[in-house]
Amino acid sequence: MRKMHRARKVYGVMAGLALVCTPFAAYAHHAFAAEFDADKPVKLRGVIKKMDWINPHTWMYIEVKEPDGTVTEWAIEGGAPNAMFRRGWNMNSIKPGIEVVVDGYRAKSGENKANGRDVTLPDGKQLFMGSSGTGAPNDPTKK
Numbered sequence: 001m002r003k004m005h006r007a008r009k010v011y012g013v014m015a016g017l018a019l020v021c022t023p024f025a026a027y028a029h030h031a032f033a034a035e036f037d038a039d040k041p042v043k044l045r046g047v048i049k050k051m052d053w054i055n056p057h058t059w060m061y062i063e064v065k066e067p068d069g070t071v072t073e074w075a076i077e078g079g080a081p082n083a084m085f086r087r088g089w090n091m092n093s094i095k096p097g098i099e100v101v102v103d104g105y106r107a108k109s110g111e112n113k114a115n116g117r118d119v120t121l122p123d124g125k126q127l128f129m130g131s132s133g134t135g136a137p138n139d140p141t142k143k
Contacts, residue, residue, distance in 0.1 A: 035107055035108060035109075035115070036105045036106065036115040037105060037108045038105055040105060041103070041104070041105055041106075042102075042103070042105065042106050042114050043101065043102070044062060044064050044074055044101070044102045044114070045064065045099065045100075046064035046065070046100065046102070047097060047099050048060060048061070048062055048094055048095065048096050048098055048099075049062060049073065050096055053081045053091070054081070055080060055081060056080055057080060058077075058078035058079065058080070058081055058084055058129075059075055059076065059077060059078065060078060060094065060119070060129075061073060062074050062076065062102065072112055073112060074102075074112045074113065075111075075113045075114075076102055076104060076115075076116040076129070077113070077114070078116045078129040078130065079129060079130060087127060087128050088127060089127055098122055099122060100121060100122070101119070102114070102117075102118070102120075103119075103120075104116040104118075105117070116129035116130060118130075
């Protein structure tokens with residue numbers, strides 16, 4: 001009986017620690033300022049190569065034709081798949097081969113990587129791509 005009571009206490013403490021630590025780890029993982037630069041907005045016009053619908057973020061890969069004719073691939077980070085679906089995205093809204101315009105913020109590393117904000121589709125429809133609660137510019141949850 002005593003062993004069972006002690007085991008319950010240990011499991012209770014472990015569960016409490018897991019609950020307390022999880023929000024901090026999630027916040028740190030999703031911090032915009034850790035990876036992207038709010039002072040370096042980008043506007044990219046390119047053709048979608050592929051779209052990854054994986055947690056914790058979606059990723060859109062586009063090929064951007066530079067003024068000199070070379071093609072550069074960009075990786076664009078978006079919100080979580082479930083959040084994107086709630087905003088009107090679906091597996092058919094973004095297909096390889098269509099041209100889009102992406103507004104976002106460049107990676108601090110200088111890589112061809114950005115945090116996406118808005119995506120404009122060929123028909124003019126605009127979809128919000130960003131993650132909420134990350135501290136990104138114009139984040140509705142940013143104080």
